[in-house]
Amino acid sequence: xxxxxxxxxxxxxxxxxxxxxxxxxxxxxxxxxxxxxxxxxxxxxxxxxxxxxxxxxxxxxxxxxxxxxxxxxxxxxxxxxxxxxxxxxxxxxxxxxxxxxxxxxxxxxxxxxxxxxxxxxxxxxxxxxxxxxxxxx
Amino acid sequence: xxxxxxxxxxxxxxxxxxxxxxxxxxxxxxxxxxxxxxxxxxxxxxxxxxxxxxxxxxxxxxxxxxxxxxxxxxxxxxxxxxxxxxxxxxxxxxxxxx
Numbered sequence: 032x033x034x035x036x037x038x039x040x041x042x043x044x045x046x047x048x049x050x051x052x053x054x055x056x057x058x059x060x061x062x063x064x065x066x067x068x069x070x071x072x073x074x075x076x077x078x079x080x081x082x083x084x085x086x087x088x089x090x091x092x093x094x095x096x097x098x099x100x101x102x103x104x105x106x107x108x109x110x111x112x113x114x115x116x117x118x119x120x121x122x123x124x125x126x127x128x129x130x131x132x133x134x135x136x137x138x139x140x141x142x143x144x145x146x147x148x149x150x151x152x153x154x155x156x157x158x159x160x161x162x163x164x165x166x167x168x
Numbered sequence: 169x170x171x172x173x174x175x176x177x178x179x180x181x182x183x184x185x186x187x188x189x190x191x192x193x194x195x196x197x198x199x200x201x202x203x204x205x206x207x208x209x210x211x212x213x214x215x216x217x218x219x220x221x222x223x224x225x226x227x228x229x230x231x232x233x234x235x236x237x238x239x240x241x242x243x244x245x246x247x248x249x250x251x252x253x254x255x256x257x258x259x260x261x262x263x264x265x266x
Contacts, residue, residue, distance in 0.1 A: 044178055046232060047200040083178060089234035097228040128208050
């Protein structure tokens with residue numbers, strides 16, 4: 032029985048390229064690989080937003096209404112629905128003058144039980160040390 | 169020359185705007201360029217807003233990213249895609265995409 036830990040680190044702002052959203056879709060998809068695993072084996076995914084990447088977490092995104100795109104916000108909520116560990120760098124959020132009130136924190140409307148955690152970079156750094164594989168977006 | 173420049177990135181690695189000397193300069197913030205209008209880093213507005221220019225930001229790209237007109241710097245006018253077309257055809261002779 033083994034657990035493979037994947038860490039997705041998002042450093043870029045959303046929408047200009049698909050890159051940041053790919054981190055989320057890959058993290059979500061990682062939870063559907065069970066059929067390829069031995070019994071008892073697990074894959075976990077943690078997602079961290081740092082630097083300009085924290086702008087992905089801005090709430091009230093209207094991508095669907097304006098361009099017919101699923102929003103990055105909705106992908107974050109889907110991640111919460113799958114109980115993924117979603118971290119946002121506190122220092123980088125503060126650098127942009129943003130608080131927890133400005134970002135998506137929960138996905139209660141979908142029945143998600145976990146929330147986005149705003150944490151100091153030290154905690155994100157610790158998470159990165161614990162991962163088997165780190166992927167930067 | 170009357171030039172309107174589209175800025176579509178938040179982090180810019182070129183200084184093209186410093187080198188351009190049009191008689192009239194317009195800057196339209198689109199895609200991730202909208203963060204220049206909405207975001208202050210360490211309390212400071214974007215240095216892109218320091219040019220002698222008329223500033224515009226595309227409403228659709230603002231709202232896509234979770235912002236509204238009330239989040240926009242006072243120097244910047246919020247416009248629609250239709251307004252962008254009007255600016256290109258009526259107010260400026262050349263366009264540049266940065």
